[in-house]
Amino acid sequence: MALVPDASSSTDPRPLTDDAPPVDAPGLQYFVFALFFIFGGITSLNDVILPKLKELFTLNYTQAMLIQFCFFTAYLVIGIPGAQLVKRIGYMRGAVVGLLTMMTGCLLFIPASQTATYGLFLFALFVLASGVVVVQVVTNPLISLLGPQKTVHSRLTFAQAFNSLGTTIFPLVGATLILGSLAGVTAAELSGPALDQYRTAESAAIVRTYIGLAVALAVIAGVVWMFRNRLKGEQHERSSIAGGFQLLKRTRFGYGALCIFLYVGAEVAIGSLIVNYLMQERVLGIDEQSAGQMIAYYWGGALVGRLIGSALLRVISPGLILASVAIGAIALLLISTNTTGTVSGYSLLAIGLMNSIMFPTIFSLACEKLGARAADGSGIINIAIFGGAVIPLLTGMLADASGSLATALILPAICYAIIAGFGIYARRPATDTAAFA
Numbered sequence: 001m002a003l004v005p006d007a008s009s010s011t012d013p014r015p016l017t018d019d020a021p022p023v024d025a026p027g028l029q030y031f032v033f034a035l036f037f038i039f040g041g042i043t044s045l046n047d048v049i050l051p052k053l054k055e056l057f058t059l060n061y062t063q064a065m066l067i068q069f070c071f072f073t074a075y076l077v078i079g080i081p082g083a084q085l086v087k088r089i090g091y092m093r094g095a096v097v098g099l100l101t102m103m104t105g106c107l108l109f110i111p112a113s114q115t116a117t118y119g120l121f122l123f124a125l126f127v128l129a130s131g132v133v134v135v136q137v138v139t140n141p142l143i144s145l146l147g148p149q150k151t152v153h154s155r156l157t158f159a160q161a162f163n164s165l166g167t168t169i170f171p172l173v174g175a176t177l178i179l180g181s182l183a184g185v186t187a188a189e190l191s192g193p194a195l196d197q198y199r200t201a202e203s204a205a206i207v208r209t210y211i212g213l214a215v216a217l218a219v220i221a222g223v224v225w226m227f228r229n230r231l232k233g234e235q236h237e238r239s240s241i242a243g244g245f246q247l248l249k250r251t252r253f254g255y256g257a258l259c260i261f262l263y264v265g266a267e268v269a270i271g272s273l274i275v276n277y278l279m280q281e282r283v284l285g286i287d288e289q290s291a292g293q294m295i296a297y298y299w300g301g302a303l304v305g306r307l308i309g310s311a312l313l314r315v316i317s318p319g320l321i322l323a324s325v326a327i328g329a330i331a332l333l334l335i336s337t338n339t340t341g342t343v344s345g346y347s348l349l350a351i352g353l354m355n356s357i358m359f360p361t362i363f364s365l366a367c368e369k370l371g372a373r374a375a376d377g378s379g380i381i382n383i384a385i386f387g388g389a390v391i392p393l394l395t396g397m398l399a400d401a402s403g404s405l406a407t408a409l410i411l412p413a414i415c416y417a418i419i420a421g422f423g424i425y426a427r428r429p430a431t432d433t434a435a436f437a
Contacts, residue, residue: 051291259362
């Protein structure tokens with residue numbers, strides 16, 4: 001099958017297979033780590049602005065979850081086109097396109113704030129997420145190529161630790177800058193011009209945060225562009241847009257893609273509800289800003305778990321570890337929803353530790369032996385991240401229908417149960433995928 005070399009690579013159409021030597025790009029792994037940090041942090045800010053916009057626009061849980069729905073719908077819409085773009089222009093140039101798209105999304109928060117329109121905030125989040133998708137199409141397969149195949153599970157998990165570092169730091173800063181500005185009154189007490197002025201003034205905190213991010217993204221995109229020809233030996237297999245879906249015929253990959261859908265959905269649903277969950281009198285009964293800052297414990301647990309997991313995955317079957325942490329997440333959900341006070345609150349936050357190795361392990365288990373079709377596989381996996389739109393929205397609907405956040409957490413528990421099954425199924429090495437090419 002013909003191959004298309006990147007403009008920065010040699011003209012030798014050498015396929016990049018699982019047995020081929022790693023891509024020659026000294027120091028490039030640090031650039032990839034930085035990208036993991038950036039898109040992880042920006043994604044976690046949704047957990048901060050969700051309660052903010054819920055209050056400003058007096059939304060119920062279903063309406064508030066549209067924030068996550070619009071953000072993660074970008075994975076469905078942009079996943080395959082993003083993979084095709086990266087295959088055409090290469091990993092480094094693809095990263096630049098993604099970063100500039102993220103910058104554009106950040107700047108769209110300006111008109112959204114000036115008009116105090118919830119729909120414009122949702123559109124800005126969609127554009128921002130579209131850039132994140134492209135960047136993620138670049139990072140996941142690239143980190144797999146920057147070292148030997150036998151350590152790919154450990155290496156991807158270690159890279160994901162930088163994603164968790166971003167998701168730990170950004171909510172701490174965001175809770176102070178965004179939630180800390182809430183006024184003494186609430187939107188529910190106002191109407192007419194007074195309500196519009198309140199929404200505009202209070203959403204200004206969101207705008208300042210995202211303008212700062214836009215400036216940082218512009219600088220990073222400029223640096224990446226300067227090193228656009230750094231990657232040597234990059235090759236991609238030519239395929240149609242629908243070609244990536246053929247990989248779903250492979251049971252292991254199809255099951256793995258489903259688990260990515262469920263995992264991201266469960267993780268985002270829990271993260272989105274943390275602030276409101278901890279504010280309940282039966283749990284911690286704390287104020288909004290304090291609850292927002294505690295999101296860092298959720299994502300910080302994932303950071304610690306990924307650092308530990310990167311070592312354990314070198315000596316223990318990745319599938320068995322995946323099944324174990326999924327069962328652990330279910331146990332913590334049961335503890336949290338059936339207790340009160342500190343135990344209830346911190347057991348929910350501790351689920352971040354269980355989440356830690358799930359995404360990178362599911363990704364690497366599903367994509368074993370894809371070789372030159374790694375970009376296609378990454379594109380499908382990015383579509384599966386659409387679960388971050390669906391599961392939280394369904395969880396919000398369940399919360400509204402039942403009147404209980406504890407009852408709504410049944411849905412994430414079901415997701416973890418299916419993931420545990422995949423871990424047991426994929427505990428053995430994958431077979432060669434030549435038959436699926």
